[in-house]
Structures are given as C-alpha cells and as structure tokens.
Amino acid sequence: MPSTKSYGTPGASNEKIGGVPVLHYFDFQSRGRGQVIRLLWEDAGIAYNDIRYSFEEYPKYKATKISELNPTTNIPVIELNGRILTQSYAILRHFARQLGKYDGQTEEEKYWADAMCDIVVDWRTLFITAFFSENKDTTYPQHCKGNRVRFLKAMNTHLSSHDASRSGPFIIGANVTYADLVLYQLLHDEQLTQDGRAGLKEYPRLKELVDAIENRPNIKAFLGSERYLG
Incomplete structure (x- = not known):
C-alpha cells in the first residue's frame, strides 16, 4: 500500500x-x-x-x-x-x-528564471536517461564526465555573468525562485550537494546557490528533520 x-x-x-x-x-x-x-x-x-x-x-x-x-x-x-x-x-x-513570489517581479526576472529552469530540465532528462539505463554502470559514469560537466560549466557561467545573477546568491539575485529549487534539486540528485560540496569545488557560483538554499530557515529545518529522507 x-x-x-x-x-x-x-x-x-x-x-x-x-x-x-x-x-x-x-x-x-x-x-x-x-x-x-x-x-x-x-x-x-x-x-x-x-x-x-x-x-x-x-x-x-x-x-x-x-x-x-x-x-x-x-x-x-x-x-x-x-x-x-x-x-x-x-x-x-x-x-x-x-x-x-518565487518567480521574479519584472518580466526580465521571470524570463531569466524560466530560462534557467529550462536548461535544468534538459540536464535532468540526460541524467535520468543515464541513471536509469540498463547499462547504468557504463552510462552514468559517461554522463558524469560528459553532459554533467557541460551543464555544470554552463550554469556556473550563466550565474556568474548575468546582471541579475551576479547580485546573488540566487538566479535573480536576493530573491529565491522556483528555478533555484529546481536547480538545487538536480544538484542534490546528482549527489553534488553532499560530502561538503566536493563535486562543486570548481563551480563556486553553484556552491553559493546551494548554500543559500540550505540556509533558508524552513528548508534548513526540513533537511534536519525526519521528513528528509536523503
């Protein structure tokens, strides 16, 4: 049941x-x-x-x-x-x-949040294909060395260069959006938010976003509760 x-x-x-x-x-x-x-x-x-x-x-x-x-x-x-x-x-x-809230105030902010979300959706599709493959022992390591690195570099560059994102820590600056949560969740599922952020050491802007998400009071409480299952 x-x-x-x-x-x-x-x-x-x-x-x-x-x-x-x-x-x-x-x-x-x-x-x-x-x-x-x-x-x-x-x-x-x-x-x-x-x-x-x-x-x-x-x-x-x-x-x-x-x-x-x-x-x-x-x-x-x-x-x-x-x-x-x-x-x-x-x-x-x-x-x-x-x-x-959670999607920006101006049309430019809404667009940028949507654009970043769409990139993560593309990344997740490739992650799921590799992770749930019958040949996972081969396909997922290939994904980690190939597509995952490509998307990590792209997202770190976007967040480091866009005017809104540079005012950080979130995609549109000081205010969290649904797209930040989408990005965080994929980084979590790819095992990049764990182990002291070891997988993000080359991507400081992504690490900054992860830290900011996990320090939000309600999310911090959730991650420390029995509701969080790993």
Whole structure:
C-alpha cells in the first residue's frame, strides 16, 4: 500500500493556494521532480498530504488511481479541492503565481528564471536517461564526465555573468525562485550537494546557490528533520 502522511499546519500560504494539497509521487527518498514541489511547499510554509508509491507497486496504481487522475499516467500529480494539477514545472510556476513570489517581479526576472529552469530540465532528462539505463554502470559514469560537466560549466557561467545573477546568491539575485529549487534539486540528485560540496569545488557560483538554499530557515529545518529522507 502507498504510504500517506500529513505535514504542517494550514496557514496563510494554504489560503493563498486554496487549501491543503495532496501529492502523489514515488517513494524515491528526497529525490526527483516531486521532491522539488515539496521543497517549495516547505519553504513557503504550506501544509500538505504526501502519498508515496514504491516503484514495485506503482504499475498497479498507474493503471487505476493515477490513470483516473492523469490520462498520461505520469506523476507527480496533485489533488487540491477537486482540482487535478499535473506537470511538475507548470505546478511550480502555478504555485509561485498564487503565492506572489518565487518567480521574479519584472518580466526580465521571470524570463531569466524560466530560462534557467529550462536548461535544468534538459540536464535532468540526460541524467535520468543515464541513471536509469540498463547499462547504468557504463552510462552514468559517461554522463558524469560528459553532459554533467557541460551543464555544470554552463550554469556556473550563466550565474556568474548575468546582471541579475551576479547580485546573488540566487538566479535573480536576493530573491529565491522556483528555478533555484529546481536547480538545487538536480544538484542534490546528482549527489553534488553532499560530502561538503566536493563535486562543486570548481563551480563556486553553484556552491553559493546551494548554500543559500540550505540556509533558508524552513528548508534548513526540513533537511534536519525526519521528513528528509536523503
């Protein structure tokens, strides 16, 4: 059976988004596209219900419960007061708009956050392909030496050179966006935020962003809690 847990106490942020959301996602520790939604909710102080499916049991629910919620049968899926929300990055942008933050104030800031998110989406696709390959022992090391290095260099350069990003520590400067959380989550999933940031020693601007994310009070508390599963 999927595990179901409730976190937080509903408050002002829940009122802004219209209630207490229910997240359907894999039981994949603290990883993946569903996890970044949790990070946004944690940072914003949103209470939520968390339903996790093991990889073994998911095919059964994919053919029943999930297919009823989402015709593509993909997760994460969110239920919120009778509404069904799908597509993780659209979900993040939707909540950012409802909360009135996390996506920039000016059109230039919104564009830059969206652009950085889209780069990370491209990177994640390559990461997933290599990590879940039948030949992972070969494909993932190749990814780490090839595409991962290419994207690390590109993102570090973007954040070091763009006018908004140079005022740091986040993508648009002092204010965190959903795109910062998307980037952080992929760096986490690639095992680059752990072990003293050893994997980011050549990318100081990315390390600065990771440190800033993890020092945000609600996220820091989350990472130190039993809710964070590694």
